[in-house]
Amino acid sequence: MLHARSGALDNGEPISPPIVTTAKYALAGTPDTPYTYGRDINPTVEATEAAIAALEEAPVVAFPSGMAAITAALMITAKAGDHVLVPSDGYYVTRVMLEEILSGHDIQFDAIPTRDFAAADLSKYAVIWVETPSNPGLDLCSIRSVSEAAKAVDATVVVDNTTLTPLLQRPLDLGADLVVSSDTKAMAGHSDCLYGHVATRDEALFQKVWKWRKVSGSIPDPFPSFLVHRGLMTLELRLERMCTTARALVDRIGDHPAIETIKYPGMGFVIGLTFSGEARAERFINSCPAIFASTSFGGVHTSAERRARWADNVAEGFVRLSVGCEPTEALISAIEATLAEL
Numbered sequence: 001m002l003h004a005r006s007g008a009l010d011n012g013e014p015i016s017p018p019i020v021t022t023a024k025y026a027l028a029g030t031p032d033t034p035y036t037y038g039r040d041i042n043p044t045v046e047a048t049e050a051a052i053a054a055l056e057e058a059p060v061v062a063f064p065s066g067m068a069a070i071t072a073a074l075m076i077t078a079k080a081g082d083h084v085l086v087p088s089d090g091y092y093v094t095r096v097m098l099e100e101i102l103s104g105h106d107i108q109f110d111a112i113p114t115r116d117f118a119a120a121d122l123s124k125y126a127v128i129w130v131e132t133p134s135n136p137g138l139d140l141c142s143i144r145s146v147s148e149a150a151k152a153v154d155a156t157v158v159v160d161n162t163t164l165t166p167l168l169q170r171p172l173d174l175g176a177d178l179v180v181s182s183d184t185k186a187m188a189g190h191s192d193c194l195y196g197h198v199a200t201r202d203e204a205l206f207q208k209v210w211k212w213r214k215v216s217g218s219i220p221d222p223f224p225s226f227l228v229h230r231g232l233m234t235l236e237l238r239l240e241r242m243c244t245t246a247r248a249l250v251d252r253i254g255d256h257p258a259i260e261t262i263k264y265p266g267m268g269f270v271i272g273l274t275f276s277g278e279a280r281a282e283r284f285i286n287s288c289p290a291i292f293a294s295t296s297f298g299g300v301h302t303s304a305e306r307r308a309r310w311a312d313n314v315a316e317g318f319v320r321l322s323v324g325c326e327p328t329e330a331l332i333s334a335i336e337a338t339l340a341e342l
C-alpha cells in the first residue's frame, strides 16, 4: 500500500497526491478522456482509492462518509420486495436507513443479534448485512460460514468492516460479496474528516456502485481524500500501537472490581466496559485525563462514550472505549488510577 503510488511515479512527480480541486476538465470535441466532470472522477480521490484497493486487494469506490458507502451498498443490492437481514447490535444508523427511508421503497428488514447469524434461516433474504465485531456490541459471527449459507440461498453478503479495517480482517477473502467501511474511523485515523468506501471483486457489483456514486452525486471532496491518503500511510503503525495497548489494558483491568464485565473480541482496539450504572460510567469517562469524551472511534486519541445515550441496545453502564496511540504504560496507568477512584 505504501508503494502503490510511489512505485508508479515518473521523475519529478510528487510523492503525495496533489489536492486537485476542479469541477471541470478541458474537454473539447468528442470526449476521449475519463476526466470529464468533477462529479464522476477526481485524481485525488483516485489516489486514495488506489491506496485502499491495495489493502483490500479489490477495486474500491470512495464516498464522503461511511453512511454514504452504506447507502450505496444497500441501493445497489436491495430492490422493492426484498428482505434484508441486519445485526440488531450493529451500527444503528444502518437500521435507521432501512426503517425510515428504504421501507418507503418496499424494502423490508429483520434485525437479529450477531451471535444468532450462524443459526439463522437465511432463505427469505436477498441481502445479508454482517458486522463482526459488531459495533457497539462487539459480538462475532463467522463471515465464511454466513457467506456459504448465503450463497446457498442466492443472497448477497455485505460486511461492514469498520471496526477492524482490511489490515485486520478482509471479508472478501472470506466469501463476502461487498465490503463497506467508515474510513472516518481508524483508516483516516485523526478524527479530522469523514470518509467511506465500498470494495468488491465482482465486476458487475463494482459497476453498479460506481454508477450509483456518479448519478447520486456522492463523490468525496479532494481535501478529505488527501487526509485519508495521508492517514493510511501510518495505518499499520497506529493499529499496532492501538491493538497492543488494548490487549495489555484488558489483561491489566480485566478483573478490576469497579467493572462488572469487560468485552474484547480478541483483536482490534475497541473494548466494551460495563459499569454498575450510568453515573459510574460517566464518572469513568469524564474524570480520566487520558480519555477524550466523544462519539466515534479509531482515532489517535483514546476516547469513550456511553452508548445507551444513543438508545443502542446495551446496558446503561456500557462504555465503548476506543484505545488510541498514547504511550501504552501512560494510558493504562491513567485508566487504572481513574478506576481506583470510582
Ligand SMILES: Cc1ncc(COP(=O)(O)O)c(C=O)c1O
Pocket: 065, 066, 067, 068, 070, 091, 131, 135, 160, 162, 163, 181, 182, 183, 184, 194, 195, 196, 296
Ligand atoms: C460500524 C460503523 N459503520 C458505519 C458508520 C458510519 O460512518 P460515518 O460516520 O463515516 O458516516 C459508523 C459510524 O459510527 C460505524 O461505527
